[in-house]
Amino acid sequence: MRVGILSFAHVHAEGYVGNLRAARGVELVGFGDDDAARGARFAEAYGLRHLGDRDALLAEGLDAVLVCSENARHREDVEACAQMGVHVLCEKPIATSLADAEAMRSACEAAGVTFMTAFPMRFDASVRAIKDALDAGELGALYAVNGVNHSEIPKGHRAWFADRSLAGGGAVMDHTVHLTDLLRWMTGAEVEEVYAEVGNPFYPDDVDVDTAGLVTVGLSNGVFAAIDCSWSRPTTYPRWGHLKMDLVGERGALALDAFAQVLTARSPRLPRTPTWIGWGADPNQAMVEAFLDAVRDGRSPPVSWRDGYEALRVALACYASADSGQPVRWTHG
């Protein structure tokens, strides 16, 4: 299978290089990026062919593309891939507006190509163990979840994450979607209520997007959950941040700290002291392989366009709630 990466705008593109190289039956053809300097830098860093812009990449006759451009450019990129009959694994959030997300679905459906949303945490071993425990009834009925996906500001890696026109927002846009997706996936229920406090307490002089968000969601089955999506870790933190869920239910609680498997390292040669060096399994590997398997076998992908859409809807509802100072509610027909 011939696969390419479309843009190194998103930091995850860097990890995907290794994931694609490790996947069986994949020829990583190269990548497209209309930023020549960025293209040259990552071609050098990863020994990967920078084929030019998007059209140059798609001219290679690919089977599948990993879309890693800025959030606001996903639509045009996905539409271009679909037009060329190329299957898509798309970074999250899948777009910056519901209209763009709808257009992406239409384009992929019309072309008969697979669209999968990149929600890697569904493929994390610990997250899966929690899902299995819930499914096996270990917790009894699930009542509530206290979720944390706070991090440092990603601006140091890529400036556009804190650029409203390209990212669609800040911390809320960046981090609400992961836990929203896990909540939907674990419960099989839909979010129907969102309340959010949103602000920019951390970098008011540097960025004009939100850097803090405390989100409460209500699901259609009565479960309620908090999501802390803030960029509240200092850039001196031992790692980018955390993904944690405390799940409270009929029989007690399950506490997940998905990235607890680390070495604590101290050295003047490391960028941070201490540095947490992860040694857990890379969920991106399993996610990328699941995408490739779905394409290869002509099956529907394990994370759908709908999953990306519903998560985006929650992120956008956070801003609406913050604007009104009240919860936003809707129903799933």
Add this chain to the structure above:
Amino acid sequence: MRVGIVGAGSMGRVHAVGWRATGAELVGVMSDPFSSAEALAAAHGVRAFDDLDALIAEVDVVDLCVPTDLHHPMTLRAAAAGRHVVCEKPIALRLDHAREMIDACERVGVRLFVAQVLRFFPQYRAAAEAVRAGHLGELGVLRFRRVAYPPHQGQASWFLDESRSGGMLCDLMVHDFDYARSIAGEVTRVYARSLRGNDPDAARDYALVTLRFASGAMALVEGGWAYPPGVFRTGFDLAGRDGLIEWDSDGSETIRRYLLPTGSSGAAAVGLPLTVFAEDPYTTEIKHVHAALRDGTPFDVTPQDATEALRIALAARASLREGRAVDPAEVA
């Protein structure tokens, strides 16, 4: 200084230990049932009382360790007799009751201390000092955890009766509401979801409460009587523009016990988030009260602070009832 304790439950017991560590004279203990007053009094070699006025007549300070619905009437009785009052948290079940308690004490010139004990826990004190020293800069996102198991006393505990305790939000989460306000200032908006909010008859309770402060900071306060017996997790995470403080009870135990089970869970009727301390925070608190009464110096926690903490808890309850964000100023 002569002190009488009213109530011989878990708080009466820890306050008795605290008073014994001061120069004050613990005169006696009154409780209903009388048998529990007798047991606590005997443990400290003091008198047991079965009548509140009889105790009040013998002391300078009345320390109320009774169910919350009794704080208001008993404070008024002690104040009318010209006694200083120490009162467990929350100050009352209603704001008008809290104001009447404060007014009654001010009118006769006695002092009122509400035992928001979290302010005396060393890790919370150290964090508050770091915030006040400016190590974190402007506060941004604050996280607080306080999840324990449901109080149990053989029969149904008064804690579980909202008409007596105010429920988990007023009884347990009021600790973190007070502490959050003490470091981040006034709260302008409260939004809450809870298990009991979904189902008033739920055997346990668990709540996620979001606070917004006038400063722009925000907080997520997690509280619960939701865990299995004996489990009590607390923690905080304070993120500011210039720095971060993290603490949680999971990670800071100096002693971990890996012992063969003894058969029963052995969980106390009411969980207390205690660990190895140089001094029990309840004793630190009582020593502070004693010194402030003796020397005429200010309390670290004012009854107005305790009233505002109750106001936040009541705003959270209003949010649960009405399904909307509530400005604490709306709460009468």
